[in-house]
Amino acid sequence: MKTAIAFWNILMKDMRNYYLKPPNISWGIIFPFAWMLMFFVKSQTPVEVINILPGVVAMSILFGTTSMLSVTITFERRSRSFDRLLLAPIHLIWLMLAKSFGAILFGIINAFIPFIIAFFVTDISNIHWGIVLISVIFIAITSTFLGLFIAVSVSEVFEAQTFSNFFRFPMVFLCGLFIPISQLPIFLRPLSYAMPLTYGADLLKMAIHHSGNFPFVLNFMILLGFSILLFLASKRNIIKKWIY
Numbered sequence: 001m002k003t004a005i006a007f008w009n010i011l012m013k014d015m016r017n018y019y020l021k022p023p024n025i026s027w028g029i030i031f032p033f034a035w036m037l038m039f040f041v042k043s044q045t046p047v048e049v050i051n052i053l054p055g056v057v058a059m060s061i062l063f064g065t066t067s068m069l070s071v072t073i074t075f076e077r078r079s080r081s082f083d084r085l086l087l088a089p090i091h092l093i094w095l096m097l098a099k100s101f102g103a104i105l106f107g108i109i110n111a112f113i114p115f116i117i118a119f120f121v122t123d124i125s126n127i128h129w130g131i132v133l134i135s136v137i138f139i140a141i142t143s144t145f146l147g148l149f150i151a152v153s154v155s156e157v158f159e160a161q162t163f164s165n166f167f168r169f170p171m172v173f174l175c176g177l178f179i180p181i182s183q184l185p186i187f188l189r190p191l192s193y194a195m196p197l198t199y200g201a202d203l204l205k206m207a208i209h210h211s212g213n214f215p216f217v218l219n220f221m222i223l224l225g226f227s228i229l230l231f232l233a234s235k236r237n238i239i240k241k242w243i244y
Contacts, residue, residue, distance in 0.1 A: 002089055002090070003090055003091065003094050006088055006089065006090040006094070006095075006098070007090065007094055007097070007098045007101075010085065010088075010090075010095070010098035010099065011098050011101050011102055014072065014098075014099065014102040015102050018068060018072050018102070019068065019102050019103075019105070019106050048122070049117075049118050049121050049122040050118065050122050050123075050124065050208065050209075051209075053114060053115070053118055053124075053204075053208055054177060054201060054204035054205050054208050054209070055177040055178055055201075056114045057111050057114050057115070057136070057204055058139060058172075058175070058177055058197060058200060058201050058204060059172060059177075060107075060110040060111055060113065060114060061107040061108075061110055061111045061136065061139045061140050061143055061200075062139070062143045062168055062171065062172070062197060063168065064103075064106055064107050064110040064143075065103045065104065065106065065107035065140055065143040065144040065146075065147055066143055066144075066146055066147035066150065066164045066167075066168060067147070067161075067164065068102075068103050068106055068147070069099070069100065069103040069144055069147035069148055069151060070147040070148075070150045070151040070160040070161070070163070070164050071151075071157055071160055071161065072099075072151075073099060073148065073151035073152065074151050074154060074155070074156065074157045074159075074160040075157055077151075077155070078155075078156070078157070085099075092235065092238065092239070093235065096148065096231070096234065096235060096238070099148070100144050100145065100148055103140075103144040103147060104137075104140045104141055104144045107136075107139070107140035107143060107144060108136055108137060108140050111136040111139070111140065112136070115127075115132075126210070127207060127208050128206070128207040128208075128210070129207070130207075131203060131206055131207035131216070132204070132207040132208070134203065134220070135200055135203030135204045135206075135207060135219075136204075138200060138203070138220070138223040138224070138227070139196075139197065139200035139203075139204075139223075141223075141227045142196040142197075142200065142223055142226045142227050142230065143196075143197075145226075145227055145230035145231050145234065146167060146196070146230055147164065148230070148231070148234045149230050149233050149234045149237070150163045150164050150167070151234075152234050152237040152238050152241070153237055170191065170195070171195045171196075171197040171198075172197075174188060174191055174192045174195060174198075175192060175195055175197040175198040175200075175201045176192060176198055176201055176202065176205075176213065177197075177201045181193075181198070181213065196222070196223060196226040199214065199218075199219040199222045199223050199226075200219070200223060202214050202219050203216070203219045203220075203223075206219075
């Protein structure tokens with residue numbers, strides 16, 4: 001019972017202090033809209049919204065979750081407030097999950113903003129919403145735990161942002177969202193297969209375009225594996241650098 005109360009209070013504190021602030025809410029709305037508008041402005045040929053939807057959804061989740069969590073935890077670490085949380089009567093795993101859950105929710109909400117925009121400009125009746133939900137949840141989880149890993153690996157906010165971009169931009173361009181993996185140079189393809197967003201993007205394409213490069217179960221299992229790996233790596237860093 002104490003664990004549940006502590007979990008809820010940590011989550012509500014983060015929601016009030018970070019995620020529900022007007023700038024963050026407006027950023028979550030403007031970011032997907034700006035990406036979709038960029039494709040229309042820059043493209044030399046007519047662009048179908050349904051074709052760019054998987055990419056915009058994936059980027060909205062990736063940038064939303066990693067930006068928020070990596071900065072908030074690094075900031076709290078600098079202000080020593082995270083050190084006080086480590087003294088709270090809650091197991092470290094539950095503390096990490098409580099700090100991560102707000103970013104996961106933020107990413108999931110961000111993901112559906114492009115769908116709302118698409119609803120007014122194109123036909124989205126053929127989308128498989130069950131697969132969309134699964135893909136959105138797992139992209140949000142893996143992206144959040146990536147942000148968590150970055151946050152506990154650095155000591156300054158600017159380092160967290162720089163380190164985040166080191167992972168985010170290669171993933172955006174190598175995960176197969178905008179350039180098919182089969183068209184990438186051979187030496188870059190192993191990097192594509194080593195990125196969690198590749199499998200989340202494949203699930204989104206499976207749900208929206210009804211075509212994917214990998215089986216559904218394989219995508220699901222790899223995303224689950226990445227989530228566990230990133231979470232355990234983050235836990236190890238906290239124990240090694242912040243506790244002992």
